[in-house]
Amino acid sequence: MRAVEYSVTGEPDVLTLVDRPIPEPGPGEVRVRIRRSGVNPTDWKSRRGSAAGTPVEPAQVPNQDGSGDVDAVGEGVDAALLRQPVWIWEAAYQRPAGGTAQEYAVVPVRHVVPLPESASYDLGASLGVPFLTAHRCLTVTEDGPDHLGPGKLAGRTVLVAGGAGAVGNAAIQLARWSDATVITTVSSPEKGNLAGLAGADHVINYRQQDVAAEIRAIVPHGVDTIVEVSPAANAAIDAAVIATHGSVAVYATDGGETMELPVRASMIPNARWQFVLLYTAPDSWRPRALADVSAAVAAGAVRMGPEAGLPLHHYPLDQAAAAHTAVEQSVVGKVLIDVT
Numbered sequence: 001m002r003a004v005e006y007s008v009t010g011e012p013d014v015l016t017l018v019d020r021p022i023p024e025p026g027p028g029e030v031r032v033r034i035r036r037s038g039v040n041p042t043d044w045k046s047r048r049g050s051a052a053g054t055p056v057e058p059a060q061v062p063n064q065d066g067s068g069d070v071d072a073v074g075e076g077v078d079a080a081l082l083r084q085p086v087w088i089w090e091a092a093y094q095r096p097a098g099g100t101a102q103e104y105a106v107v108p109v110r111h112v113v114p115l116p117e118s119a120s121y122d123l124g125a126s127l128g129v130p131f132l133t134a135h136r137c138l139t140v141t142e143d144g145p146d147h148l149g150p151g152k153l154a155g156r157t158v159l160v161a162g163g164a165g166a167v168g169n170a171a172i173q174l175a176r177w178s179d180a181t182v183i184t185t186v187s188s189p190e191k192g193n194l195a196g197l198a199g200a201d202h203v204i205n206y207r208q209q210d211v212a213a214e215i216r217a218i219v220p221h222g223v224d225t226i227v228e229v230s231p232a233a234n235a236a237i238d239a240a241v242i243a244t245h246g247s248v249a250v251y252a253t254d255g256g257e258t259m260e261l262p263v264r265a266s267m268i269p270n271a272r273w274q275f276v277l278l279y280t281a282p283d284s285w286r287p288r289a290l291a292d293v294s295a296a297v298a299a300g301a302v303r304m305g306p307e308a309g310l311p312l313h314h315y316p317l318d319q320a321a322a323a324h325t326a327v328e329q330s331v332v333g334k335v336l337i338d339v340t
Contacts, residue, residue: 003102004320007059009049012321012328015062015101023097023106025074030081030109032088036125037100037317037337038065040166041252042278044328046092058096062320063337066091066100067115067124077109086112087124089132089290093279100125101320103339113290116298122312123304126166126334127293129278131302134170135289136281137227137249138178140274144225144247145178146285148292153180157219159241160184162229163195163203166334167251169310171227172198174292177301180225183218185211191332198309212240222246222269232256239265247272310334 001022006014025031043063049056066088070081091107092099098107115124138148138158145152158175162168163184175182176199184200186192192203204214215223222243228234231248233255238248239262246269266273296302304310311333315323320337327335 001103002317003061004317005059005061006047007056009047009054009056010052012044012047012324014047015321015324017318017320020102022104025072025077025106027075028077028109029074029106030070030077030112031072031104031106032066032068032086032112033071034066034068034100034103034105034339035121036067037063037339038125038128039063039323039327039335039337040065040129041327042129043092044324047324056096060092060096061099061102061105062092062324063100064090064092065125065128066105066339067121068105068339070112071104073109081109081112085115085117085121085124087115087127088112089128090278101317101337101339103317113294118300119297120304122336123297123302125336126304126310127297127302130166130170131174131293132278132286132289133167133251133276134174134227135292136276136278136285137167137171137251138175138225139285139288140249140272140276141225141247142245142270142272147288148174148178149295150177151179153178156224157181157183157222157243159215159223159226160195160200161227161234162186162254163198163200164191164309164332165229166310168195168227168229169198169308172200173302173308174296176200177296177299181219183215183223194309194311194332196309197307211237215241219243225249227251230254231259235259236262236265239271242266242269242271244269245271247274249274249276251276304334312336314338
């Protein structure tokens with residue numbers, strides 16, 4: 001089978017197309033014939049590593065997210081899963097041979113989730129990292145809901161920084177499905193249009209408008225939850241608009257690895273600053289997130305494509321390096337590799 005791997009960290013050109021034997025699933029595992037492989041920032045950051053040229057042994061197949069059909073099951077796995085369309089999450093984490101940038105991937109059965117007939121492979125490969133991250137960000141607020149779904153965020157206001165990004169798009173869609181009022185910030189009218197198509201109620205261009213003033217005009221008591229992509233740049237604004245007992249969920253470090261935390265402005269409302277990384281998130285949260293994202297997909301509440309504010313960019317498997325480059329250069333939209 002065709003697979004992409006890297007045996008040394010570095011630029012996208014370390015990704016190599018190779019031929020590997022088709023793997024067999026072990027106990028508790030399934031083999032998935034991959035249709036689409038989703039590319040996220042976490043994938044190129046892992047490939048780049050902390051120092052270029054560091055050997056990777058055994059060679060790593062990249063990409064955490066994907067979609068396809070269950071092709072074989074291991075001992076102890078229900079045979080009813082055979083030929084079932086599924087979406088995959090954290091395929092490559094601590095599994096060098098498990099990434100989705102290959103024609104067949106073997107993963108633990110708990111890492112596959114049924115994909116409804118109404119959902120495309122494109123959608124399935126776009127769910128894992130963005131939607132699970134968004135779910136975590138939306139459910140860490142003091143006295144907020146543990147689950148998402150219709151009515152769960154009714155009466156609450158969510159601020160999504162960077163609403164045109166993949167996680168921002170996911171957060172907008174999940175928050176609107178849960179009946180929140182959604183405010184988002186963007187850097188251009190074009191991105192504002194995308195955020196609006198995703199479902200944002202209010203779009204603020206932070207290059208042209210006073211973000212804090214605009215938000216306070218919309219919701220004088222402040223926002224309950226902030227989904228933050230750029231804490232170094234936005235910490236002061238976040239502290240200025242957070243509501244009493246609100247939370248700032250930081251899932252990325254765009255703009256810098258360090259931030260200045262406005263202590264007193266955060267202390268007065270008893271605000272929570274919550275840092276989010278999927279791989280070390282609490283085990284108790286994950287089943288709730290998987291169930292809620294699956295329910296949103298089944299309900300038709302999750303959409304992909306330009307009409308949903310998330311343009312899709314497709315690459316063949318032998319152009320995996322170009323796909324990684326596109327994500328690393330912050331292309332607007334979702335990057336997918338067409339595996340089969």
